[in-house]
Amino acid sequence: MIGEFERTFGAVLEKKTLGKKKVLYALRVRQEDFPKMVRFLLSMPTVRLFTMVGTDERPFEDAFSVTYWFADWREGEILGIRLYVPEDNPEYPSVASFHKGALWFEREVKDLLGLYAKGLPDPRRLILSDDWPEDEFPLREDFEYYSSPLSERKPQYLPKIEGTSVHAIGPYHIALDEPAHFRLFVRGEEIVGVDYRGFYSHRGIEKLARGRMNYNQVCFIAERVCGICGFCHSTAYAQAVEEAAKIEVPDRARYIRTILLEVERLHSHLLWIGVAAHLTGFDTAFMRVWEVREKVMQLAERLTGNRKTYGLVVVGGVRRDLLDYRVSMIEKFLKEIKKEFDRVVDFLLSARSFVERCRGVGVLTKELAREWDANGPVARASGIDYDVRRDFPYAAYPELSFDIPVYTEGDVLARAMVRIDEVRESLSLIEQAIDAMPSGPIMAGFNEIPGGVEGISAVEAPRGENVHYVMTEDSNVIYRWRIKAATYNNLQTAPDMLRGYTIADAPLIIASIDPCYSCTERIQVMDVGRWEPCP
Amino acid sequence: MNLVIPLIIPFITPILDGIARKVRAKIQDRIGPPVLQTWYDFISLFGMESIDASGSLTFRLAPYLAFGSAMAMLFLLPYGDSSPFGFKGDLIAFIYFFALFSAVVVLSGMSVESSYTMAGASREITLSLVFKPAFAVVVALFALKSGSLSIEEITHSLHLAPSVIGAYALLIYITYVEAGFIPYDIAEAETEILGGVLSEYSGRALAVFLWAFQIKRFAMIWLLSSMIVLPFVGGVKALIAQFLTALTIFILMVVYESMNARHRLDIAVRKGIKALAAGCILLILAFFGW
Numbered sequence: 001m002i003g004e005f006e007r008t009f010g011a012v013l014e015k016k017t018l019g020k021k022k023v024l025y026a027l028r029v030r031q032e033d034f035p036k037m038v039r040f041l042l043s044m045p046t047v048r049l050f051t052m053v054g055t056d057e058r059p060f061e062d063a064f065s066v067t068y069w070f071a072d073w074r075e076g077e078i079l080g081i082r083l084y085v086p087e088d089n090p091e092y093p094s095v096a097s098f099h100k101g102a103l104w105f106e107r108e109v110k111d112l113l114g115l116y117a118k119g120l121p122d123p124r125r126l127i128l129s130d131d132w133p134e135d136e137f138p139l140r141e142d143f144e145y146y147s148s149p150l151s152e153r154k155p156q157y158l159p160k161i162e163g164t165s166v167h168a169i170g171p172y173h174i175a176l177d178e179p180a181h182f183r184l185f186v187r188g189e190e191i192v193g194v195d196y197r198g199f200y201s202h203r204g205i206e207k208l209a210r211g212r213m214n215y216n217q218v219c220f221i222a223e224r225v226c227g228i229c230g231f232c233h234s235t236a237y238a239q240a241v242e243e244a245a246k247i248e249v250p251d252r253a254r255y256i257r258t259i260l261l262e263v264e265r266l267h268s269h270l271l272w273i274g275v276a277a278h279l280t281g282f283d284t285a286f287m288r289v290w291e292v293r294e295k296v297m298q299l300a301e302r303l304t305g306n307r308k309t310y311g312l313v314v315v316g317g318v319r320r321d322l323l324d325y326r327v328s329m330i331e332k333f334l335k336e337i338k339k340e341f342d343r344v345v346d347f348l349l350s351a352r353s354f355v356e357r358c359r360g361v362g363v364l365t366k367e368l369a370r371e372w373d374a375n376g377p378v379a380r381a382s383g384i385d386y387d388v389r390r391d392f393p394y395a396a397y398p399e400l401s402f403d404i405p406v407y408t409e410g411d412v413l414a415r416a417m418v419r420i421d422e423v424r425e426s427l428s429l430i431e432q433a434i435d436a437m438p439s440g441p442i443m444a445g446f447n448e449i450p451g452g453v454e455g456i457s458a459v460e461a462p463r464g465e466n467v468h469y470v471m472t473e474d475s476n477v478i479y480r481w482r483i484k485a486a487t488y489n490n491l492q493t494a495p496d497m498l499r500g501y502t503i504a505d506a507p508l509i510i511a512s513i514d515p516c517y518s519c520t521e522r523i524q525v526m527d528v529g530r531w532e533p534c535p
Numbered sequence: 536m537n538l539v540i541p542l543i544i545p546f547i548t549p550i551l552d553g554i555a556r557k558v559r560a561k562i563q564d565r566i567g568p569p570v571l572q573t574w575y576d577f578i579s580l581f582g583m584e585s586i587d588a589s590g591s592l593t594f595r596l597a598p599y600l601a602f603g604s605a606m607a608m609l610f611l612l613p614y615g616d617s618s619p620f621g622f623k624g625d626l627i628a629f630i631y632f633f634a635l636f637s638a639v640v641v642l643s644g645m646s647v648e649s650s651y652t653m654a655g656a657s658r659e660i661t662l663s664l665v666f667k668p669a670f671a672v673v674v675a676l677f678a679l680k681s682g683s684l685s686i687e688e689i690t691h692s693l694h695l696a697p698s699v700i701g702a703y704a705l706l707i708y709i710t711y712v713e714a715g716f717i718p719y720d721i722a723e724a725e726t727e728i729l730g731g732v733l734s735e736y737s738g739r740a741l742a743v744f745l746w747a748f749q750i751k752r753f754a755m756i757w758l759l760s761s762m763i764v765l766p767f768v769g770g771v772k773a774l775i776a777q778f779l780t781a782l783t784i785f786i787l788m789v790v791y792e793s794m795n796a797r798h799r800l801d802i803a804v805r806k807g808i809k810a811l812a813a814g815c816i817l818l819i820l821a822f823f824g825w
Contacts, residue, residue: 504800
């Protein structure tokens with residue numbers, strides 16, 4: 001990807017190399033060429049829009065910047081194109097006008113930084129609440145973290161489709177235990193259109209990390225972005241900083257990270273399988289699967305001291321070592337989990353009524369999955385063979401062998417099967433990692449992290465790719481930190497998955513992407529007593 | 536004596552529900568709530584104000600009408616040797632109250648402007664359209680074979696024939712469906728439409744409605760157990776046998792329920808149509824003396 005791109009457009013660009021196979025180009029002149037470049041990149045079959053970062057670079061560039069990051073998952077290359085957007089004319093050409101996957105990125109930048117994408121198909125508010133004033137942009141440097149301006153409440157729902165009634169799922173719904181508001185336009189029981197409003201739990205965690213915390217504290221707040229794939233977030237963040245500061249992580253730390261990443265995947269997938277069973281009224285399978293999940297949490301507790309939110313990752317390695325005498329205990333746990341999991345999956349799939357509910361429901365075609373940049377199990381169930389662990393290797397994955405299950409049906413059952421297969425792969429990965437675990441230090445030694453360097457890194461979370469981008473500042477703080485969770489892309493496919501099915505299928509279809517609203521919206525935990533962010 | 540039994544049964548049904556919870560918990564490797572939990576729930580609900588979500592009389596009356604129809608179903612059933620209010624043609628009355636129950640559920644759902652209750656009501660109608668006729672066909676077969684329209688007489692004058700055995704099988708299936716067990720709790724699907732028609736009810740009205748559902752479930756199972764027991768057992772023993780059979784059927788149904796996921800409406804309807812077709816074929820067989 002990088003070679004071809006440079007041959008075609010290299011002349012107008014300023015190049016900066018971030019790492020092996022990671023390049024950033026700045027486009028300072030001829031912004032009108034930008035859509036052409038993006039079209040060129042996305043026309044390659046294995047290139048996807050990875051993330052997009054808007055930054056207030058006024059203190060040193062005298063302009064805002066938006067950076068589109070692309071990833072070629074066959075070559076393992078990452079390429080960024082940066083546009084500078086002046087304050088007096090905050091406009092740039094839209095990518096969403098021809099590539100759906102960019103829609104939320106551009107809406108987000110509009111909300112948080114006040115930069116407008118010319119030609120944005122859906123310019124409604126995405127992140128900020130309905131009563132936030134029009135001219136306040138919280139991610140700008142001159143906006144105070146603690147100010148919370150108010151204005152009149154103006155909800156921007158899509159107009160109702162003629163001849164339908166609105167069936168609301170959320171903001172709080174029994175089948176959706178997180179705040180998300182789906183407005184289903186239904187004719188009888190059939191869904192003909194969908195409107196989504198989310199980001200009720202956006203709390204500006206990226207703003208919080210800006211200048212208020214040092215780079216190591218951010219690891220812990222990153223872990224609290226999500227209650228389920230938190231470790232993936234802290235790992236992705238730490239990897240981004242390590243890449244920016246050129247820190248080499250010791251082997252043992254890489255293996256420890258791998259083990260815990262896979263323990264987390266086990267937990268997440270088991271949780272999801274249980275929830276899927278519950279949503280179809282199959283509570284026996286739900287309870288039995290969660291019994292296995294309980295074992296995984298016990299294992300995590302014995303390894304890290306915490307059932308969830310392990311708090312182990314720091315920049316440069318991990319905080320605590322896994323003790324060698326634990327090895328036999330882990331092996332015992334794995335054996336039990338494997339046995340019980342096989343039994344429980346047999347039981348689940350032997351219930352015809354459950355399989356009937358999942359088969360042929362919520363189909364996402366490969367083309368749509370590509371357009372929305374779906375990732376993780378959602379993409380793999382639609383025939384896209386992409387997994388960050390193999391394609392952008394990190395931690396100890398390059399040294400371990402594992403299969404990546406890919407199904408082509410694109411329905412709920414395929415997504416369930418991907419996760420079921422991945423549980424088995426995770427069990428084998430943990431075993432391999434324990435066998436091959438090297439000895440040695442668990443922390444890298446390094447000096448002060450330089451300012452103005454950038455890093456981008458991804459981790460295959462249970463739900464898909466978590467991409468973290470970091471730009472540092474002097475005195476060990478972070479200037480810009482951008483989190484993109486897997487659900488950010490996958491959730492956007494939900495309306496396309498829901499259309500044409502019934503309201504009976506809706507909770508299952510929504511759940512089948514394993515949505516994580518807190519990841520997508522980037523929350524942080526508040527200490528209610530003091531009403532301040534918890535440290 | 537037999538007059539009192541239908542009055543005692545409503546107090547037993549919440550305990551049966553408690554037993555169902557225990558059984559389900561056992562299957563799911565949980566401890567489960569106490570057997571009296573459903574009673575505790577009802578008592579606390581009875582102490583709570585019920586909020587009138589629609590302001591319409593239908594909405595307020597529906598739980599009591601449903602309770603009334605369920606009780607009427609109980610009174611028409613045989614207990615041991617006799618049925619307290621049995622008369623010639625009580626089978627028709629039973630079907631009437633059985634249908635009235637569904638009608639009340641549908642009306643209560645339609646009386647509130649909520650997409651959840653509306654969805655519940657429309658699902659109830661759809662299911663009724665296929666399963667109620669199927670039930671009627673089975674009943675017609677029994678009436679044809681025994682030459683009577685009284686539940687008690689039917690149970691005493693049934694003779695086993697191929698069509699009657701088929702009708703029994705269908706009756707078991709339809710009882711299961713009408714008792715509202717998963718996979719057929721579609722009209723009240725909690726995780727899809729928040730309990731359907733029940734979603735707007737609260738407090739006392741909710742308790743009465745839930746109670747009515749339990750009584751109706753029990754009445755359906757009691758009918759099935761009567762059909763199984765009474766042709767073979769008579770006297771005082773019959774009542775005990777009826778109760779034990781009903782309890783066994785109930786527990787077996789709970790066990791089957793916990794092994795299944797909920798059907799989608801179209802799948803349930805397809806199964807209902809098959810049941811109806813099977814019933815019609817059996818009826819024709821019965822007509823020709825099989």
